[in-house]
Amino acid sequence: MKCPKCEHRENKVIDSREVREGAAIRRRRLCLNCGHRFTTYEEVMRAALxxxxxxxxxxxxxxxxxxxxxxxxxxxxxxxxxxxxxxxxxxxxxxxxxxxxxxxxxxxxxxxxxxxxxxxxxxxxxxxxxxxxxxxxxxxxxxxxxxxxxx
Incomplete structure (x- = not known):
């Protein structure tokens, strides 16, 4: 995952939570290069119904x-x-x-x-x-x- 500010690839997850009843995971990340905090969402991709x-x-x-x-x-x-x-x-x-x-x-x-x-x-x-x-x-x-x- 690239930092949206400096595009450095190394970061660490500082918080994870389930959202939408387990359909997705929200992760707060910290860039190890510039210290910028950002949020990512992870969800299963399904074929369109x-x-x-x-x-x-x-x-x-x-x-x-x-x-x-x-x-x-x-x-x-x-x-x-x-x-x-x-x-x-x-x-x-x-x-x-x-x-x-x-x-x-x-x-x-x-x-x-x-x-x-x-x-x-x-x-x-x-x-x-x-x-x-x-x-x-x-x-x-x-x-x-x-x-x-x-x-």
Missing amino acids: QVIKRDGRREVFVREKLMQSLVIACQKRPISVQQIEQMVGTVISEAESEYEREIPSTAIGAKVMSMLEKLDEVAYVRFASVYRRFKDVSQFMNEAERLIGRE
Whole structure:
């Protein structure tokens, strides 16, 4: 590891910590030449997860896209950004552990819907209306009635 200040290659680690639940290690380093302190992050590089869309196309999994869809579903609901980020993190970690390189978009949608149903029914119905492609009000009402019936 080169020092970002003097580019000397010899340094020593003065502190190490796990970040993001063991997904990465943060290391504070000290350059043995100039004494500059700097931080490095070490994480496992994985092959990009591909999403298999309903029409058979494949796309690279994009965390921000999932985050944005949840933000929209949770708008004006008592759900914090931290809760949304936690859901996204859970979906990603489950997807990476269950699927090696490709995951059907339906599996991602099912995971999100399962979490939203427990968290907030309005956000769940909003997400479901897009995910399940509700074509009319009757489909929307059927889902709402199903939620009411389970209480």
